[in-house]
Amino acid sequence: MYAILDIETTGGKYNEEGITEIAVYQFDGHKVTDQFISLVNPEREIQPFVVNLTGINSNMLKNAPKFYEVAKRIVEITEDCIIVAHNADFDYRILKTEFKRLGFPFKRKTLCTVELSQQLMPDMESYSLGKLTRALGIPVSDRHRANGDAMATVKLFKMLLNKDTSKKIIKDAVKIEQKSKLAPNLKEITEDLPSDTGVYYIHDAQGNIIYIGKSNNIRKRIIQHFTNKNSKSKKIQVQVNAVTYEKTGSELVALLKESEEIKKNKPILNRALKRNRFTQGLYSFVDENGYVNLKISHIKPNEKPITTFTNRKSGISFINRMVEVYELCNKLCGIDKSITSCFNYGIESCHGACIGGETPEDYNKRANEVILKNSYDNKDMILIDKGRDVHEKSVVLIEDGIFKGIGFFDLNHQINNREILESLITPMQNNRDTQHIIQSYMRRNKRLKIIELQNA
Template identity: 90%
Template sequence: MYAILDIETTGGKYNEEGITEIAIYRFDGHKVTDQFISLVNPEREIQPFVVNLTGINSNMLKNAPKFYEVAKRIVEITEDCILVAHNSDFDYRILKTEFKRLGFPFKRKTLCTVQLSQQLIPDMESYSLGKLTRALGIPVSDRHRANGDAMATVKLFKMLLNKDTDKTIIKNAVKIEQKSKLASNLKDIIEELPSDTGVYYIHDANGNIIYIGKSNNIRKRITQHFTNKNSKSKKIQVQVAAVTYEKTGSELVALLKESEEIKANKPILNRALKRNQFTQGLYSFRDDNGYINLRVSHIRTNEKPITTFTNRKSGTSFINRMVETYELCNKLCGQEKSETSCFDYGIKACHGACVNEESPESYNKRANVVIEKNSYDNKDMILIDRGRDIEEKSVILIEDGIFRGIGFFDLNHQINNREILESLITPMQNNRDTQHIIQSYMRRNKRLKIIELQKQ
C-alpha cells in the first residue's frame, strides 16, 4: 500500500518552513482507496515568491486547521504505507519536522518518483513534475497546488509501476507489508483479488516472486492454484505469503508481460517458457511459372516466417481459411500434391492458377494480401486494445517490424504525438516468442484496432 502525497509550504529557512496545504492519496497499486486534502494554517508568514507560485496567501489560511488538528488523520491515512512523492526527501522531511514539533516520532518508508523516473524513463529532458508529466502526456490541473500535484504523481507512479518489469517496487512493498499485516490465509488472499484480465505475481514471505502467470480472471486462476493437488500447486500453497497483480484489460498485453517478466525474474516455480512453443511457420516462394506459393512447414532457423503457429493442425486450419477467403489454389498452398489441376478447379472453385489459366499477376495479388495481413515486417504501427478501465486503452508499438513495447493511454493526443507515444511505452524485448504472441493474437482478434504510422 502506498500513500502518495504533495505538500506546499511557506518557504523560508531550512527546517523552519510550515505546511500551507497537504494532499494524500492512499493507493493500492491499482486505484485510490482513500484521500485527504486540506489547507493548513502554518502559524507563520508565507514567502512572497511562494504566494506567487501557489496562489495560497495568509487570508486563505486564517480559518484553516492547524497542523496538530490534522496530524491524527495524516497518521491514519499513511499507516502501513510507503510514502511516495516527487522529491520525497523534501515532503518526508517537512512531515517529520511538523510531527517533531508535536513531540511525535513519525517514521515511514519512502519512494521518490524523481529517482524512479530517472531509472525507468531514462534520457528525459527534465525530471521536474511539470515538464515530466507534459512529456508523458499526463494531464495536470492545479499545478503547484497540493491536490493537483499529488494526483499527477499518482498517475506518474501508476505508469512507473507498469514500466518496472523487474517488479522491484512491488517486491520491496510486499517485503515491508509482510512484516505488518499481509494475510497468510489463502482464503483472505483470494478475497483481495479482482476477476479481471491481467498478470499475477505469487510472493514468498521475503517478497520474492516465486511464480508469474496470466489469466482472463485472476481470482479464478489463483483459486485453482490454491485448490489443485498437482505438484506445482502444492508448492505454491506452502510458500505463498502474498499475491500481487497488474490489471491489463487486454489479453495481448497480459501475454506479452507474462512472457517478458518470466524471463526477467526467473521465478523458481515457473518452468521457463518453451523457446519454441510454436513449431510451424508460414513461408512463401515463387515457382518457375511466377506464381506465389504458400507453405506451412517446420520453423527454419535461417529463414524468417511470415507468421507462426503452435502446431501443424493450427497452421493447416489457417491455410484452409485463406484458400477459401481469398480464392487461392490448394495445390499452390501445399494442400494437394496433384500432377495436374487441383480438385477445386474441377468444381469451378479455383481460377486455374494450378494449370496456368489464371495469370500470375492476378493470382499473386490475392496471395500478397494474405502475406501483407499476417506480417508486420518492416511496418511502423500501433495495435490498440482494451485498457484497464473503461476510459483507457492499451497500445502495442511496432517500429520497422520490431516489437518495441506496451503502454496505456486515455487521450488521443498521447498516441498521435510520436514523442509522447514512445515515452508512454514500456520497452520490451523483441524475440520469436513476442512475434508469435502478437501474430497469433492478430489472427484471432478481428476487432483489434491497427493504425499504421508514418515512417520516421
Template identity: 80%
Template sequence: MYAILDIETTGGKYNEEGITEIAIYQFDGHKVTDQFISLVNPERDIQPFVVNLTGINSNMLRNAPKFYEVAKRIVEITENCILVAHNADFDYRILKTEFNRLGFPFKRKTLCTVELAQKLIPEMESYSLGKLARALGIAVSDRHRANGDALATIKLFKMLLNKDVGKSIIKDAVKIEKKSKLASNLKNIIEELPSDTGVYYIHNDDGDIIYIGKSNNIKKRVTQHFTNSNSKSKKIQALVSSVSYEKTGSELVALLKESEEIKSNKPILNRALKQNKFTQGLYCYKDSNGYINLRVNHLKKTEKPITTFANRQSGISFMNRVIEDYELCPKLCGLQKSKSSCFNYDIKHCYGACVSEESTEKYNKRVNTVININSYDNKDMVLIDRGRDIEEKSVILIEDGVFRGLGYFDLNHQINNRSILTSLITPMENNRDTQHIIQSYMRRNKRLKVIELNN
C-alpha cells in the first residue's frame, strides 16, 4: 500500500517551515482507496514568493485546522504505507519536523518519484513535476497546490509502476506489508484479487517472485493454482505468501509483459517455460513461372519467417483461411500435390495460377496482401487496444519493423507526437517471442486498431 502525498509550506529557514496545505491519497497500486486533503494553519508567516507561487495566503488559513488537529488523520492514512512523493526527502522531512514539534516519532519508508523517473525514464530534459508531466502527456490542474500535484504524482507513479519491468517497487512493498498484514490463508489472498485481465506475481515470505502468470481472469486463474493437485500447483501452495497483480486491460499487453518479466525476474517456478512456444513459420518463394508460393514449415535458423505458429495444425488452419479469403491456389500454398491443376480449379474456386492461366501480376498481388497484413517488417505503426479503464487505451509501438515497447495513454491525448509517444512507452526487448505474440494476436483479433505512423 502506498500513501501518495504533496505538501505546500510557508517557506523560510530550514526546519522552520510550516505546512499550509496537505493532500494524501492512499493507493493500492491500482486505485485510490482513501484520501485526505486539507489546508493547514501553520501559525507562522508565509513567505511572499510562496504566496505568489501557490496562491495560498494567511487570510485563507485563518480558520484552517492547525497541524495537531490533523495529525491523527495523517498517521491513520499513512500507517503501513510507503510514502510516495515527488522529491520525497522534502515532504518527509517536513512531516517529521511537524510531528517532532508534537513530541511524536513519525517513521515511514519513502519512495521518490524523481529518483524513480530518473532510473526508469532516463534522458528527460527535466524531472520537475510540471515539465515531466508535460513531456509524458499527464494533465495537471492546480499546479503548486497540494491536491493538483498529488493527483499528478499518482498518474506519474502508475506510469512508473508499469515501466518497472524488474518489479523492484512491488517486491519492496510486499516485504513491508507482510510484517503487518500477511494473509493467513489462501482464501484471504484470493478474495483480494480482481476478475480482470492482467499479469499476476506470486511471492514467497521474502517478497521474491516465485511465479509469474497471465490471465483474462486473474482471480479465477490463481484459484486454479491454489486448488489444483498437479506438481506446479502444489509447489505454489507450499511457498506462496502473497500475490500482487497488474491489470492490463489488453490481453496482448498481458502476454507481452508476462514474456518479458519472466525473462527479467527468472522466477523459480517458471523454469519449465520453454523459450520458444512456436515451432512453425510461414515462408514464401517464387517458382520458375514467377508465382509467389507460400509454405508452412518448421522454423529455420537461416531464414526469417513472415509470421509464426504454435504448431503445424495452427499454420495449416491459417493457410486454409487465406486460401478462401484471398482466392489463392492451394497447390501454390503447399496444401495440395498434383502434377496438373489443383482441386479448387476444377470446382471454379481457383483462377488457374497452378496451370499458368492467371497472370502472375494478379495472383502475386493477392499473395503480397497476405504477406503485408501478417508481417510488420519495415513498418512504423502502433497497435491500439483496451486500457485498464474506460478512459484510456493501451498502445504497442513498432518502429521499422522492431517492437519497441508498450504503454498507456489517456483518450484526451493525441499519440501522433513521436516524442510524447516514445516517453509513454516502457521499452521492451524485441525477439522472436514478442514477434510471435504480436502476430498471433493480430491474426486472432481483427478489431485491433492499427495506425501507421508518418515519418
C-alpha cells in the first residue's frame, strides 16, 4: 500500500517551514482507496514568492485547522504505507519536522517519483513534475496546489509501476508488508484479487517472485493454483506468501507482459518460455509461371516466416480459411497435390490459376493481400485494445516492423502526438515470441483496432 502525497509550505529557512496545504491519496497499486485533503494553518508568515506560486495566502488559512488537528488523520492514512512523493526527501522532511514539534516520532518508508522516473525513463528532458507530466500527456489541474500535484503524482506513479518490468517496486513493497499484515493463508490471499484480465506475481516470504502467470480471470486462476494437486501447484502452495497483480484489460498486453517478465525475472517455478512453442510458419514463393504460392511449413532457423502457428493443425486451418476468404487456389496453397487442376476448380471455387486460367497479376493481388494482412514487416502502427477501466485503452507500438512496447492512455491526444505516445510506452524486447503473440492475437481478434502511423 502506498500513500501518495504533496505538501505546500510557507517557504522560509530550512526546517522552519510550516505546512499550508496537504493532500494524501492512499493507493493500493491499482486504485485510490482513501484520501485526505486539507488546508493547514501554519501559524507563521507565508513568503511572498510562495503566495504568488500557489495562490495560498494568510487570509485563506485563518480558519483552517492547525497541524495538530490533522496529525491523527495523517498518521492513520499513511500507516503501513510507503510514502510516495515527487521529491520525497522534501515532503518527508517537512512531515517529520511537524510531528517532531508535537513530540511524536513519525517514521515511514519512502519512494521518490523523481528518482524512479530517472531510472525508468532516462531520456526525459526534465524531471520537474510540470514538465514531466506535460511530456507524458498527464493532465494536471491546480498546479502548485497540493491536491492537483498529488493526483498528478498518482497518475505518474501508476505509469512508473507499469514501466518497472523487473518489478523492483512491487517486490520491495511486498517485503515490507510481509512483516506487518500479510498472512500466509491461501484463502486470505485470494480475497482481494480481481476477476479481471492481467498478469499475476506469486511471492515468497522475502518478497521474491517465484511464479508469473497471465489469466483472463486472475482470482479464478490463483484459486486453481491453490487447489490443484500437480507438482507445480503444490510447490506454489508451500512457498506462497503473497500475490500481487497488474490488470491489463487486454489479453494481448497480458501475454506480452508475461513473456517479457518471465524472461527478466526468471521465477524459479516458471519453466523458461520455449522458443520452439510455435513450430509452423506461413511462407511464400513465386513459381516458374509467376504465381505467388503460399505454404505452411516447419519453421526453419534461417528463414523468416510471414506469420507463425503453434502447430501444423492451426496452420492448415488458417490456410484453408484464406483459400475460402480470398478465393485462392488449393494447389498454389499446398493443400491440393493434384498434377492438373485443383479440386476447387472443378466445383468453380477456384478461378483457374492452377491451370493458367487466371493471370498471375489478378491472382497475385489476392495472394499478396493475405501476406500484407498477416505480416507487419516495415510497418509503423499501433494496436489499440481494452484498457484497465472503461475510460482507458491499451496500446501496442510497432515501428518499422519492430515491436517497441506497450502502454495505456485515456486521452486521444496522447496517441496522436508521436512524442507523447513514445513516452507512454514501456519498452520491451522484440523477439520471435513477441512476434508470434502479436500475429496470433491479430488473427484471432477481428475487433482489434489497428492504426497505421504517419511519419513525423
